[in-house]
Every structure is written in C-alpha cells, then in structure tokens.
Amino acid sequence: MTAESAVAGELRTMLADLTGRxxxxxxxxxxxxxxxxxxxxxxxxxxxxxxIERRYGVDVxxxxxxxxxxxxxxxxxxxxxxxx
Amino acid sequence: xxxxxxxxxxxTLLTGVYLESGDQLPEPDPELLAVVRELAGRGILNAxxxxxxxxxxxxxxxxxxxxxxxxxxxxxxxxxxITRIAAExxxxxxxxxxxxxxxxxxxxxxxxxxDVLVLTPEDAVEAPGWPAFSPAVIxxxxxxxxxxxxxxxxxxxxxxxxxxxxxxxLRHVGxxxxxxxxxxxxxxxxxxxxxxxxxxxSGGEEVTESELxxxxxxxxxxxxxxxxxxxxxxxxxxxxxxxxxxxxGGDAVGLVSGxxxxxxxxxxxxxxxxxxxxxxxALLAWxxxxxxxxxxxxxxxxxxVTERNVPMRLALAxxxxxxxxxxxxxxxxxxxxxxxxxALPRLADWVTVP
Numbered sequence: 001m002t003a004e005s006a007v008a009g010e011l012r013t014m015l016a017d018l019t020g021r022x023x024x025x026x027x028x029x030x031x032x033x034x035x036x037x038x039x040x041x042x043x044x045x046x047x048x049x050x051x052i053e054r055r056y057g058v059d060v061x062x063x064x065x066x067x068x069x070x071x072x073x074x075x076x077x078x079x080x081x082x083x084x
Numbered sequence: 085x086x087x088x089x090x091x092x093x094x095x096t097l098l099t100g101v102y103l104e105s106g107d108q109l110p111e112p113d114p115e116l117l118a119v120v121r122e123l124a125g126r127g128i129l130n131a132x133x134x135x136x137x138x139x140x141x142x143x144x145x146x147x148x149x150x151x152x153x154x155x156x157x158x159x160x161x162x163x164x165x166i167t168r169i170a171a172e173x174x175x176x177x178x179x180x181x182x183x184x185x186x187x188x189x190x191x192x193x194x195x196x197x198x199d200v201l202v203l204t205p206e207d208a209v210e211a212p213g214w215p216a217f218s219p220a221v222i223x224x225x226x227x228x229x230x231x232x233x234x235x236x237x238x239x240x241x242x243x244x245x246x247x248x249x250x251x252x253x254l255r256h257v258g259x260x261x262x263x264x265x266x267x268x269x270x271x272x273x274x275x276x277x278x279x280x281x282x283x284x285x286s287g288g289e290e291v292t293e294s295e296l297x298x299x300x301x302x303x304x305x306x307x308x309x310x311x312x313x314x315x316x317x318x319x320x321x322x323x324x325x326x327x328x329x330x331x332x333g334g335d336a337v338g339l340v341s342g343x344x345x346x347x348x349x350x351x352x353x354x355x356x357x358x359x360x361x362x363x364x365x366a367l368l369a370w371x372x373x374x375x376x377x378x379x380x381x382x383x384x385x386x387x388x389v390t391e392r393n394v395p396m397r398l399a400l401a402x403x404x405x406x407x408x409x410x411x412x413x414x415x416x417x418x419x420x421x422x423x424x425x426x427a428l429p430r431l432a433d434w435v436t437v438p
Contacts, residue, residue, distance in 0.1 A: 019249075020243065020244060020246065020247065021247065021248070022247075034401065034402040035402060039249045039250045039251065040402075041250060041360055041362070041365065041398075042284070042364060042395040042396070042398040042399040042402070043359040043360030044250075044360065045395070045398040045402075046283075046394055046395045046398060049394060049398075061391070061397065062391070065389065065397075065407050065409055065411075065412070066406045066407055066409065066420075067398060067401040068401070068406075070398075070401065
C-alpha cells in the first residue's frame, strides 16, 4: 500500500465518522467532498481540518487559501502525503 | 466579551458536595444562582463542568431551573472538559470564564488554557458588574440563547442517531430558512451579529447600527437577513449579507439598479448556531442568484483570512468562490470570486427568498 492510499484510507474513516454515514467509508478517490458527493459542509469540514492537523501536523487551511485540497478524497490524500 | 461561563458544581453552584450528601441533596447557592440568571438574561451562556456523574448536572438543572448550554461530567481534567465545551459551543477560549471553588482546579485550567478567565465563586458574584460580562446591546435572540443551545443539543443527539445525508437530516427536522430584505427593526441584531460572529464572518470588523442604516438607505445596495427554524425551535435572525451593485443595469430584488459586471459583497456573517444547518450555503446561493438576476456576471466576496474564520472559507469554496492564490492583501483580505454565467448554486426547497 502506498503512503497516499494509507492516508486515503484513514480519511475515509474520519469522513464516515464526521458525517455519521458508514457508506462514506467506501468512497473512491474521485468522490467530491463538498455538495453532492460526501456532503461536507463548513461544520464537518472544519472538524475534518482539525483532525487532519492533529493526525498529520498538516494545516491545510494555512497553506491552501482556496481549500482546493478538499475537492476530492484523492486531492486531499495527495496534499497531505506531500507534506508529511 | 465573555460568551459562556462554565460552572463547577460541588461547593460552587451547590452549597455542598453532591455525592457526599446522602438523601439530603445540597441546595443551590442563592448568590451564584442569581448570577447565572442575570447572565442568561444578558445572552451569556452557562455551562457545567464537574467531577460527578451526569446525574449531578441533571439535578443542578432541575433545582436551578436554568438552561445549561453544555454539560461535562466525568473524572477527567477540567481543562479538557472546558475544551470540549468550547468545541461544542463553537467558542474561542477567550470567550469563556470558569468558576470553581477549588484552587487546584483553577490553577490547572489557568495553566492549560491561559485565555480562559478563571474566577473564584467570590469573583463570580462581582462579575455581572464587569465590562466583559456587559454586552452593550441585548436582543431577543440573546435572551433566548441558553434555551436555543439546549435545543441544539437535542438536535445534535438526533443527528448522531440519523443515518442519511445532511440534506435528508435537514428535511427530516423540518428546517426552514427564510431570506428577506433587512428592515430598520433588524439593525440592533445585525450590529450584534457583526460583533459576535467570528467563524462565519467575512469582514472581521464591527459594523455600527448607523453604518448599517446607511446601507439600508443607499441606492444599489441590498441587505439580506437570514432567519432559521426547525422542529426543535425558532433560532430567529441568524445571519445577514450586504450586496452592492453599481451603475446601470437591470432590477434585482431589493436593488434599485444593477450592473452588468461585478457585484460585491462587503459583508457576510452568520451565527455559529447555524453551522451545519445549511443557512450559510443558502445565503451564498441566494447572493449568486440575486446578483445574476440583476445582470451581474461575477460575484466578489472580500474575506479576511484568519485561523478563526476557516468555516467561512469552507462555505465560500463549497459555493464555488475562489481567490487568486497568494493574493492576500495588506489588509489581510483576499477577494473570493465566481462567475455568474452558467449553472448557479441551487437553493434547497426549504429556503424562501424575497
């Protein structure tokens, strides 16, 4: 397993916990996090960013003005993997 | 300003120790109970942190008749309990005061959370006279704040037990979001929101009532309010935005004339009570739609970029607004923009608009 897919696996678990939807634990890397996909909103998104900072020491909000890293599961896993 | 006071129970709110009192449970301390009630009337929340079983908190709520916005009972540290309360209520540590009769508990909290105002029960009796406990304006929303937070806990418990998506949950609890043009009667609450909101505030500055009144009267400016309710209760006026057009163009709802070109939003603000309930998404979607209907081709929202308002940036990103990377100006702001040609963000069917 690559470092990125390991991070993606952990992110799936965090997202499933935050949204309270077990099926989110099985999303693919191209799944959109906002809106129709996972349905992340500013509350769940803020909690996710806090967990990422605690788990990986990566402050996504400080480094990514537009939070584009949160576009899909894959973009977020890649953003984190490049920084740990 | 202090927004929440976290109270110890044993020998603080109660005149004795809950677990050591046998059948005759201790009475509330009348002086401190008067402080709890006075602060609640000013819109300051009360919460409990106690090394007791949860039954102690239920007993305190019953004998005092007060609404506690959060309750943390357990054997862990008070600093951790306060951190959880701050997260639950979306408050920064400097908006929290902690009252405990035990010197060691106070020292532990002061060391772990230096921004929390740590008080003895004797200090707390004086606190209502201090400026940090004296909001200048007390609105209807403020007086009901404790009750609204108590309802929020019920809503969160229901959300945790609910399996579907966020939108399905919002529908399930009967969410109603109403966007309307602001009137003069809304000005005190709008001013209060400009002072109290941080996480969901694009401007980061107090806006006075007279400045707000100026926006209401100005040509080519619309001030929109957001009211939020669901089956758990009516939260009242939770947010607002100012939309400014410019010279020439078609009519928009509330805008005298619009512009072919760029519309700006100098301020978006939303109470953190509305977090996770779709109100900010609805407001941003409406701003896009109102500006597009007036003939604008682009919407711009200048937003102060801070650690605290990350939730605002998340909402801007979700609504399709983007800033030029590295474009934060000397004033700490970046301009988030999106095109209004093509598909616009959708409004849920529980949102009513002007």
